């Protein structure tokens with residue numbers, strides 16, 4: 001019933017895209033954590049992060065928007081920014097071994113695994 005919409009999200013670090021029909025079905029890699037979210041949740045995270053979202057309306061229509069989803073790649077600066085599974089900025093990295101190619105798990109203050117010593 002809901003119309004599929006394509007949204008462009010810009011911040012000072014990246015430009016990315018997602019596709020939604022009320023629930024986000026596809027997203028650029030940098031926004032991949034949003035797939036499966038309802039619009040309202042995505043909207044609140046975008047607002048809280050100070051990002052700008054605009055709907056893409058192109059003469060070529062849907063296909064061009066789908067290509068934008070696939071082609072959009074974050075600039076290298078965005079790689080340094082980590083986002084928790086809840087959508088907040090993640091300042092706490094665990095299991096990070098960059099020299100071994102492990103980028104680890106990143107969490108915000110709220111979701112940092114405080115009691116993982118026993119599990120590790």
Ligand SMILES: [Zn+2]
Pocket residue numbers: 084085086087088107108109110111
């Ligand atoms: Zn979190």
